[in-house]
Amino acid sequence: MKQDEKEGAARKAVFSPVDNRARVEAVVRRIGDAIELGLIADGEQLPGESELAGQLGVSTVTLREALMALRQQGLVTTRRGRGGGSFVSVPEVPADDRLKARLRGWSTDELRDLGDHWAALSGAAARLAAQRTEPDDLRQLHRTAEELAHTGDAAARSRLYGRFHVELAAAAQSTRLTREQVALQSEIGALLCLVLADDAFREEVADRHRALVSAVQDGAHETAGTLAERCVREPVARLVAVRLGL
Numbered sequence: 001m002k003q004d005e006k007e008g009a010a011r012k013a014v015f016s017p018v019d020n021r022a023r024v025e026a027v028v029r030r031i032g033d034a035i036e037l038g039l040i041a042d043g044e045q046l047p048g049e050s051e052l053a054g055q056l057g058v059s060t061v062t063l064r065e066a067l068m069a070l071r072q073q074g075l076v077t078t079r080r081g082r083g084g085g086s087f088v089s090v091p092e093v094p095a096d097d098r099l100k101a102r103l104r105g106w107s108t109d110e111l112r113d114l115g116d117h118w119a120a121l122s123g124a125a126a127r128l129a130a131q132r133t134e135p136d137d138l139r140q141l142h143r144t145a146e147e148l149a150h151t152g153d154a155a156a157r158s159r160l161y162g163r164f165h166v167e168l169a170a171a172a173q174s175t176r177l178t179r180e181q182v183a184l185q186s187e188i189g190a191l192l193c194l195v196l197a198d199d200a201f202r203e204e205v206a207d208r209h210r211a212l213v214s215a216v217q218d219g220a221h222e223t224a225g226t227l228a229e230r231c232v233r234e235p236v237a238r239l240v241a242v243r244l245g246l
Helices: 003-007 009-014 023-037 049-056 060-072 096-104 108-132 135-150 154-171 175-196 199-218 221-245
Strands: 076-079 085-088
Touching: 009 023, 009 154, 009 175, 023 060, 023 154, 023 175, 049 060, 060 076, 096 175, 096 221, 108 154, 108 175, 108 199, 108 221, 135 154, 135 199, 154 175, 154 199, 154 221, 175 199, 175 221, 199 221
Parallel strands: none
Antiparallel strands: 076 085
Protein backbone atom coordinates (compact mmCIF):
# COMPACT_ATOMS: atom_id res chain seq x y z
CA MET A 1 0.00 0.00 0.00
CA LYS A 2 1.38 3.45 -0.95
CA GLN A 3 2.15 5.97 1.79
CA ASP A 4 -0.62 8.42 0.81
CA GLU A 5 -3.11 5.53 0.76
CA LYS A 6 -1.88 4.33 4.16
CA GLU A 7 -2.21 7.76 5.78
CA GLY A 8 -5.74 8.11 4.40
CA ALA A 9 -6.93 4.70 5.59
CA ALA A 10 -8.24 5.96 8.92
CA ARG A 11 -10.09 8.83 7.22
CA LYS A 12 -11.53 6.47 4.61
CA ALA A 13 -12.98 4.39 7.43
CA VAL A 14 -14.70 7.54 8.70
CA PHE A 15 -16.26 8.32 5.32
CA SER A 16 -17.41 4.78 4.45
CA PRO A 17 -21.03 3.51 4.46
CA VAL A 18 -22.66 3.34 7.88
CA ASP A 19 -24.76 0.49 9.21
CA ASN A 20 -28.34 0.31 7.96
CA ARG A 21 -29.78 0.56 11.49
CA ALA A 22 -30.38 3.96 13.10
CA ARG A 23 -28.51 5.73 10.33
CA VAL A 24 -28.85 9.28 11.66
CA GLU A 25 -27.33 8.23 14.99
CA ALA A 26 -24.64 6.23 13.17
CA VAL A 27 -23.60 9.25 11.07
CA VAL A 28 -23.56 11.52 14.13
CA ARG A 29 -21.40 9.05 16.06
CA ARG A 30 -19.03 8.37 13.15
CA ILE A 31 -18.31 12.02 12.38
CA GLY A 32 -18.41 13.10 16.03
CA ASP A 33 -15.90 10.43 17.03
CA ALA A 34 -13.59 11.39 14.16
CA ILE A 35 -13.69 15.06 15.24
CA GLU A 36 -12.93 14.15 18.87
CA LEU A 37 -9.95 12.06 17.72
CA GLY A 38 -8.62 14.77 15.43
CA LEU A 39 -9.02 12.62 12.31
CA ILE A 40 -10.98 15.55 10.90
CA ALA A 41 -9.22 18.82 11.71
CA ASP A 42 -10.66 21.85 13.47
CA GLY A 43 -11.99 24.26 10.83
CA GLU A 44 -11.91 21.64 8.06
CA GLN A 45 -14.77 21.80 5.58
CA LEU A 46 -16.75 18.59 5.23
CA PRO A 47 -17.58 17.34 1.73
CA GLY A 48 -20.74 18.75 0.16
CA GLU A 49 -24.03 17.19 1.23
CA SER A 50 -24.52 15.08 -1.90
CA GLU A 51 -20.92 13.84 -1.90
CA LEU A 52 -20.87 13.11 1.85
CA ALA A 53 -24.25 11.34 1.74
CA GLY A 54 -22.94 9.17 -1.10
CA GLN A 55 -19.73 8.32 0.79
CA LEU A 56 -21.69 7.33 3.91
CA GLY A 57 -24.35 5.45 1.94
CA VAL A 58 -27.27 7.49 3.32
CA SER A 59 -29.89 9.82 1.85
CA THR A 60 -29.36 13.58 1.87
CA VAL A 61 -32.34 13.86 4.24
CA THR A 62 -30.62 11.53 6.72
CA LEU A 63 -27.35 13.45 6.35
CA ARG A 64 -29.05 16.79 7.00
CA GLU A 65 -30.63 15.43 10.18
CA ALA A 66 -27.22 14.18 11.31
CA LEU A 67 -25.56 17.54 10.54
CA MET A 68 -28.28 19.29 12.53
CA ALA A 69 -27.53 17.04 15.52
CA LEU A 70 -23.80 17.72 15.15
CA ARG A 71 -24.48 21.46 15.09
CA GLN A 72 -26.51 21.14 18.28
CA GLN A 73 -23.52 19.37 19.88
CA GLY A 74 -21.23 22.19 18.81
CA LEU A 75 -19.14 19.90 16.60
CA VAL A 76 -20.13 21.42 13.26
CA THR A 77 -20.97 24.94 12.11
CA THR A 78 -22.72 25.83 8.87
CA ARG A 79 -21.96 28.87 6.75
CA ARG A 80 -24.32 30.08 4.06
CA GLY A 81 -23.59 31.76 0.77
CA ARG A 82 -20.47 31.79 -1.35
CA GLY A 83 -17.73 29.68 0.18
CA GLY A 84 -20.22 28.23 2.63
CA GLY A 85 -20.76 24.67 3.80
CA SER A 86 -20.34 22.58 6.95
CA PHE A 87 -17.15 23.10 8.95
CA VAL A 88 -15.66 21.19 11.89
CA SER A 89 -15.64 22.88 15.28
CA VAL A 90 -13.51 21.10 17.90
CA PRO A 91 -15.15 21.37 21.34
CA GLU A 92 -13.42 22.95 24.30
CA VAL A 93 -11.49 20.77 26.73
CA PRO A 94 -13.81 19.05 29.22
CA ALA A 95 -13.18 20.07 32.83
CA ASP A 96 -11.93 17.50 35.33
CA ASP A 97 -15.20 17.54 37.24
CA ARG A 98 -17.14 16.71 34.08
CA LEU A 99 -14.77 13.86 33.30
CA LYS A 100 -15.00 12.51 36.84
CA ALA A 101 -18.78 12.71 36.71
CA ARG A 102 -18.66 10.74 33.46
CA LEU A 103 -16.28 8.22 35.00
CA ARG A 104 -18.71 7.67 37.88
CA GLY A 105 -21.13 6.30 35.30
CA TRP A 106 -18.78 3.34 34.80
CA SER A 107 -18.41 0.50 37.25
CA THR A 108 -14.94 -0.96 37.73
CA ASP A 109 -16.13 -4.21 36.14
CA GLU A 110 -17.34 -2.31 33.08
CA LEU A 111 -14.02 -0.49 32.78
CA ARG A 112 -12.06 -3.74 33.02
CA ASP A 113 -14.35 -5.38 30.45
CA LEU A 114 -13.89 -2.47 28.05
CA GLY A 115 -10.14 -2.65 28.64
CA ASP A 116 -10.14 -6.33 27.71
CA HIS A 117 -12.04 -5.56 24.51
CA TRP A 118 -9.72 -2.67 23.65
CA ALA A 119 -6.58 -4.72 24.34
CA ALA A 120 -7.87 -7.49 22.09
CA LEU A 121 -8.55 -5.02 19.26
CA SER A 122 -5.20 -3.24 19.52
CA GLY A 123 -3.27 -6.48 19.97
CA ALA A 124 -4.85 -7.97 16.85
CA ALA A 125 -4.26 -4.76 14.89
CA ALA A 126 -0.58 -4.65 15.91
CA ARG A 127 0.03 -8.28 14.91
CA LEU A 128 -1.64 -7.77 11.53
CA ALA A 129 0.18 -4.48 10.93
CA ALA A 130 3.53 -6.17 11.62
CA GLN A 131 2.70 -8.80 9.01
CA ARG A 132 1.13 -6.56 6.37
CA THR A 133 2.82 -3.16 6.57
CA GLU A 134 5.97 -2.02 4.84
CA PRO A 135 8.47 -0.06 6.99
CA ASP A 136 7.97 3.12 4.94
CA ASP A 137 4.22 3.00 5.57
CA LEU A 138 4.52 3.83 9.28
CA ARG A 139 5.34 7.54 9.05
CA GLN A 140 1.95 8.60 10.39
CA LEU A 141 2.27 6.33 13.43
CA HIS A 142 5.77 7.72 14.05
CA ARG A 143 4.44 11.28 13.84
CA THR A 144 1.56 10.64 16.22
CA ALA A 145 3.85 8.91 18.73
CA GLU A 146 6.25 11.88 18.66
CA GLU A 147 3.42 14.40 18.99
CA LEU A 148 2.22 12.59 22.10
CA ALA A 149 5.74 12.66 23.52
CA HIS A 150 5.91 16.45 23.24
CA THR A 151 2.34 17.60 23.90
CA GLY A 152 1.68 19.34 27.20
CA ASP A 153 -2.12 19.56 27.12
CA ALA A 154 -3.93 16.58 28.70
CA ALA A 155 -6.88 16.72 26.29
CA ALA A 156 -4.54 16.80 23.29
CA ARG A 157 -2.65 13.85 24.76
CA SER A 158 -5.86 11.81 25.04
CA ARG A 159 -6.80 12.62 21.44
CA LEU A 160 -3.34 11.65 20.20
CA TYR A 161 -3.43 8.46 22.26
CA GLY A 162 -6.74 7.47 20.70
CA ARG A 163 -5.61 8.50 17.23
CA PHE A 164 -2.51 6.32 17.56
CA HIS A 165 -4.65 3.21 18.12
CA VAL A 166 -6.97 4.12 15.24
CA GLU A 167 -3.96 4.57 12.95
CA LEU A 168 -2.54 1.27 14.17
CA ALA A 169 -5.75 -0.43 13.03
CA ALA A 170 -5.51 1.41 9.71
CA ALA A 171 -1.94 0.14 9.35
CA ALA A 172 -3.35 -3.38 9.75
CA GLN A 173 -5.32 -2.65 6.55
CA SER A 174 -8.57 -3.54 8.31
CA THR A 175 -11.52 -1.21 7.84
CA ARG A 176 -13.56 -3.11 10.42
CA LEU A 177 -10.84 -2.88 13.10
CA THR A 178 -10.41 0.80 12.32
CA ARG A 179 -14.14 1.48 12.75
CA GLU A 180 -14.17 -0.45 16.01
CA GLN A 181 -11.28 1.63 17.33
CA VAL A 182 -13.01 4.89 16.37
CA ALA A 183 -16.21 3.78 18.12
CA LEU A 184 -14.31 2.63 21.21
CA GLN A 185 -12.55 5.98 21.57
CA SER A 186 -15.94 7.69 21.83
CA GLU A 187 -16.65 5.60 24.93
CA ILE A 188 -13.43 6.04 26.83
CA GLY A 189 -11.09 8.39 24.95
CA ALA A 190 -11.80 11.64 26.81
CA LEU A 191 -11.49 9.89 30.17
CA LEU A 192 -7.80 9.29 29.49
CA CYS A 193 -7.24 12.99 30.29
CA LEU A 194 -7.52 11.91 33.92
CA VAL A 195 -4.41 9.71 33.69
CA LEU A 196 -2.40 11.26 30.85
CA ALA A 197 -2.11 14.58 32.68
CA ASP A 198 0.69 12.89 34.67
CA ASP A 199 3.89 13.84 32.81
CA ALA A 200 5.84 10.82 34.03
CA PHE A 201 3.14 8.43 32.86
CA ARG A 202 2.85 10.27 29.55
CA GLU A 203 6.56 9.66 29.00
CA GLU A 204 6.12 5.94 29.74
CA VAL A 205 3.25 5.78 27.26
CA ALA A 206 5.22 7.63 24.58
CA ASP A 207 8.22 5.29 24.99
CA ARG A 208 5.94 2.27 24.75
CA HIS A 209 4.31 3.63 21.61
CA ARG A 210 7.74 4.14 20.05
CA ALA A 211 8.70 0.55 20.93
CA LEU A 212 5.43 -0.69 19.43
CA VAL A 213 6.05 1.14 16.15
CA SER A 214 9.57 -0.32 16.02
CA ALA A 215 8.22 -3.84 16.56
CA VAL A 216 5.66 -3.36 13.78
CA GLN A 217 8.37 -1.99 11.51
CA ASP A 218 10.59 -5.00 12.24
CA GLY A 219 7.77 -7.43 11.52
CA ALA A 220 7.90 -8.79 15.09
CA HIS A 221 4.18 -9.48 15.23
CA GLU A 222 4.04 -11.23 18.61
CA THR A 223 6.12 -8.54 20.31
CA ALA A 224 4.00 -5.86 18.66
CA GLY A 225 0.78 -7.52 19.82
CA THR A 226 2.01 -7.86 23.39
CA LEU A 227 3.17 -4.22 23.49
CA ALA A 228 -0.15 -2.99 22.07
CA GLU A 229 -2.08 -4.90 24.71
CA ARG A 230 0.11 -3.44 27.44
CA CYS A 231 -0.30 0.06 25.96
CA VAL A 232 -4.03 -0.30 26.60
CA ARG A 233 -4.16 -2.24 29.86
CA GLU A 234 -2.00 0.14 31.89
CA PRO A 235 -4.04 3.31 31.25
CA VAL A 236 -7.27 1.40 31.88
CA ALA A 237 -5.85 0.04 35.16
CA ARG A 238 -5.08 3.63 36.17
CA LEU A 239 -8.61 4.68 35.26
CA VAL A 240 -9.95 1.89 37.45
CA ALA A 241 -7.81 3.21 40.31
CA VAL A 242 -9.19 6.73 39.79
CA ARG A 243 -12.73 5.32 39.71
CA LEU A 244 -12.15 3.52 43.01
CA GLY A 245 -10.97 6.77 44.55
CA LEU A 246 -14.11 8.74 43.62
